[in-house]
Amino acid sequence: MKDMKLKPAKGPVHGELDIPGDKSVSHRGVILGSLAEGTTKVTNFLTGEDCMRTVNAFKLMGVEIKENGTELTITSKGYKHFNEPVEPIYFGNSGTTARLMLGVLAGLPLFTMAYGDASLTRRPMDRVIKPLSEMGASITGRKNNTYLPLSVSGGSLKGINYTLPVKSAQVKSAILLAGILAEGETEVIEPTPTRNHSENMLEAFGANISRHNTKITVSKSSLKATDVFVPGDISSAAFFMVAAAIKPGSSLTLKNVGLNQTRTGIIDVLIEMGASVTISNQATISGELIGDITVKYGELKGATINGDIVPRLIDELPVIALLATQAEGETVISDAGELRLKETDRIEAVVDGLTRLGANVEATEDGMIIKGKSLLHGGQVKSYYDHRIAMMHAIASLVSDEEIIIDDVSSVAISYPDFFKDLAHIISE
Numbered sequence: 293m294k295d296m297k298l299k300p301a302k303g304p305v306h307g308e309l310d311i312p313g314d315k316s317v318s319h320r321g322v323i324l325g326s327l328a329e330g331t332t333k334v335t336n337f338l339t340g341e342d343c344m345r346t347v348n349a350f351k352l353m354g355v356e357i358k359e360n361g362t363e364l365t366i367t368s369k370g371y372k373h374f375n376e377p378v379e380p381i382y383f384g385n386s387g388t389t390a391r392l393m394l395g396v397l398a399g400l401p402l403f404t405m406a407y408g409d410a411s412l413t414r415r416p417m418d419r420v421i422k423p424l425s426e427m428g429a430s431i432t433g434r435k436n437n438t439y440l441p442l443s444v445s446g447g448s449l450k451g452i453n454y455t456l457p458v459k460s461a462q463v464k465s466a467i468l469l470a471g472i473l474a475e476g477e478t479e480v481i482e483p484t485p486t487r488n489h490s491e492n493m494l495e496a497f498g499a500n501i502s503r504h505n506t507k508i509t510v511s512k513s514s515l516k517a518t519d520v521f522v523p524g525d526i527s528s529a530a531f532f533m534v535a536a537a538i539k540p541g542s543s544l545t546l547k548n549v550g551l552n553q554t555r556t557g558i559i560d561v562l563i564e565m566g567a568s569v570t571i572s573n574q575a576t577i578s579g580e581l582i583g584d585i586t587v588k589y590g591e592l593k594g595a596t597i598n599g600d601i602v603p604r605l606i607d608e609l610p611v612i613a614l615l616a617t618q619a620e621g622e623t624v625i626s627d628a629g630e631l632r633l634k635e636t637d638r639i640e641a642v643v644d645g646l647t648r649l650g651a652n653v654e655a656t657e658d659g660m661i662i663k664g665k666s667l668l669h670g671g672q673v674k675s676y677y678d679h680r681i682a683m684m685h686a687i688a689s690l691v692s693d694e695e696i697i698i699d700d701v702s703s704v705a706i707s708y709p710d711f712f713k714d715l716a717h718i719i720s721e
């Protein structure tokens with residue numbers, strides 16, 4: 293256990309940061325680069341633990357993947373030539389690896405076994421097992437095919453028409469990946485939009501895919517190797533966006549951050565609550581919009597967060613709860629029951645941590661009610677081995693009046709290995 297003591301910051305935060313690569317896009321770069329025949333370079337790849345789980349899964353199937361800093365070179369003979377893994381695949385803490393890889397494994401004529409860490413073993417897999425079984429895969433998992441560990445006998449899939457019952461890009465992506473390995477058409481209907489990186493990248497790799505309003509259709513495809521540039525991760529940038537918004541006098545610029553519309557809910561919320569946010573240097577690279585985001589402190593007021601915006605900021609909700617503690621009035625977050633199914637129950641973890649620091653936060657079934665504005669005192673908080681909870685508490689130390697001690701911060705390596713270095717940089721610069 294690696295605990296961390298954070299002293300309250302005296303002055304504002306300021307300066308510039310290069311935000312590391314997007315976790316979602318990095319996973320998908322490895323997956324499509326491995327399925328495609330040829331050589332794919334992925335630049336600005338996130339070397340966090342979660343993405344390395346996806347890399348290792350394909351290495352076990354015989355794909356050659358070389359890492360050189362944040363550049364990956366993937367050389368593959370294509371999915372028809374994958375080896376059956378001789379050992380179970382370890383998905384670690386990564387829900388994205390688990391759900392997306394199950395889509396891939398379902399479509400391949402291989403027998404595989406898979407398991408995860410204690411957190412992932414508690415997260416539901418039936419949301420992908422059900423549609424993938426409908427397509428013809430044979431997947432057997434713990435608790436009546438609901439949880440890891442599990443085994444997959446894949447191949448000979450047929451397309452399905454599937455309306456997503458959960459607002460989940462992981463479920464959508466698992467079905468689309470199985471769909472490009474299946475006979476016939478696979479149609480996914482998504483009533484509420486979720487992140488669309490899989491669709492963007494499938495298009496770039498030449499898959500048979502079409503999109504009309506809420507409907508995505510794919511069919512059997514051979515992918516062509518295509519280089520991928522990974523934008524900075526807006527979910528990582530969010531911690532520093534909130535840091536600048538809550539600390540009087542602050543101004544921070546976060547460079548080359550992904551601005552895909554399906555991910556930018558945090559920007560909308562910051563603006564609505566009263567922070568100043570400006571975007572500059574916009575460009576589209578590898579089918580994804582990127583740009584620099586400058587956030588300045590502003591007098592904040594509470595907001596209502598529900599409905600279609602929720603999937604556009606789902607991973608940012610813990611740090612948005614911290615933001616709300618520094619806003620005048622009430623912030624009500626609802627329609628976010630999915631938070632209870634992440635690395636930990638993020639509703640309970642946020643309420644527990646922020647309450648210990650003196651905030652007024654109440655849990656509801658599908659969200660939280662936060663009453664501001666609170667002066668945060670220091671104290672001892674728990675990360676629950678959840679990277680987003682650990683980083684949220686670290687940002688809280690910018691506005692607390694005594695030291696905050698976080699029990700275990702090793703989880704930051706999952707999505708943002710240099711988080712504490714970057715935090716020190718904006719405080720001391």
Ligand SMILES: O=C(O)C1=C[C@@H](OP(=O)(O)O)[C@@H](O)[C@H](O)C1
Binds near residue numbers: 459461465487606630
């Ligand atoms: O597809 C993805 O890359 C992700 C989708 C989201 O999960 P759900 O699909 O479970 O909502 C998100 O919380 C996760 O961090 C990454």
Ligand SMILES: C=C(OP(=O)(O)O)C(=O)O
Binds near residue numbers: 342386634635680707
């Ligand atoms: C929920 C997350 O990731 P995953 O589902 O991939 O574990 C996250 O990064 O906040």
